Amino acid sequence: MAHSTATLRLTVGDLRIVHPITVPSGPVEAAEVVPTLQGLVNAVVGAAAAGKTVxxxxxxxxxxxxxxxxxxxxxxxxxRIVEAMPEERREALQVRFAAAEAVIEAAGLGQREGRNDRELSAAYFALGVPCPFLEDESxxxxxxxxLICREYLVTSPAELCAGPAQEGVTPLPVPKVSLAARGLQDDADDWFPLALLMAWRRTRPRKTARHPGPEWMQRFLRQLGRK
Ligand code: SF4
Incomplete structure (x- = not known):
């Protein structure tokens, strides 16, 4: 498939970003431009971290x-990444996802149920459920x-991150470019907790739009302008 290239010149927060991008020229699903978004977030995070000790x-x-x-x-x-893994690794992941889902659902945190973001995040962290993709703490x-994992870096001592209230943790101030990905497909603030990936797979919308790569990027940049 042919590809289109461009140089993005963005101001995000206090940062000025000049970043080359390449996307498929023809119609593709939004998942296919995610690597381009990963590169853009890496560039923003790199600029935010310049001169700081992470x-x-x-x-x-x-x-x-x-x-x-x-x-x-x-x-x-x-x-798609999980489906392409060797069977043994996929099965081990499925076990971890099932365990995480059971704990989250038992705690009633599978849905928001009136909680704001802060309350939901605090209750979730208190469960201590490791991300199913975490192996040997890596x-x-x-x-x-x-994208959001890329944006979370701290400059405070690492041991503070495990504290129940995360007191004293100083996240690096990184513009949250990842938020723009949430409205990419249908303009809705569409997200789910990563640990519920397999639960989401059972209920996710099956109909997926296809657009040329440059159009997906324009949508993404429009969303970014709204954040
Ligand atoms: S939370 Fe993010 S960085 Fe951590 S293991 Fe999961 S995917 Fe990787």
Whole structure:
């Protein structure tokens, strides 16, 4: 398939980003432009982290027990990643997803039920449910991790991240470009917790729009302008 390239020049927060992008020229599902969004978020995070000392390290997975909101488009991409894994790895993941889902549903956190974002996040973190993609306290899908995982870095001592109230944790101020992915397909604030990926797979919308890659990027940038 032919590809189209362009150079994005964006101002996000205090950052000026100049970033080359490449997307399929023809009609594709939104999941196929997710790698381009990953590259853009990496560029924004890199600019935000320039000159700062980030304390996040491989093997420190405390933040991977937080609620990770994932957009529909990223969910569709992650399902493809899982489906392409060897059977043994896929089965091990299914076991971890089932365990996480059982704990989250038993705690009544599968739905919002009147909670605001802060209450939901605090109750979720208190459960201590590790992300099913976490292996040996490291992300097993590092190159494919969700956009919001890329945006969460801290400059405070790593040991503070495991505290129940996360007191003293200082996240790096990173513009949340990931939010724009949530409205990519239907303009709705469409997300689900990553740990419920397999539950979402059972109920997700089956009809998926196809648009040329440049059109998906224009939609994304329009959403970004609204955030
Ligand atoms: S996807 Fe990776 S980085 Fe994100 S919460 Fe899961 S294990 Fe952590």
């Amino acid at each position: 304390s996040c390290r491989k093997g420190c997975g405390a933040c991977c027990r937080q609620l990770v909101p994932v957009s529909r488009s990223e969910g569709e991409r992650l399902l 992300c097993s899908i590092h190159l494919e991790r969700p």
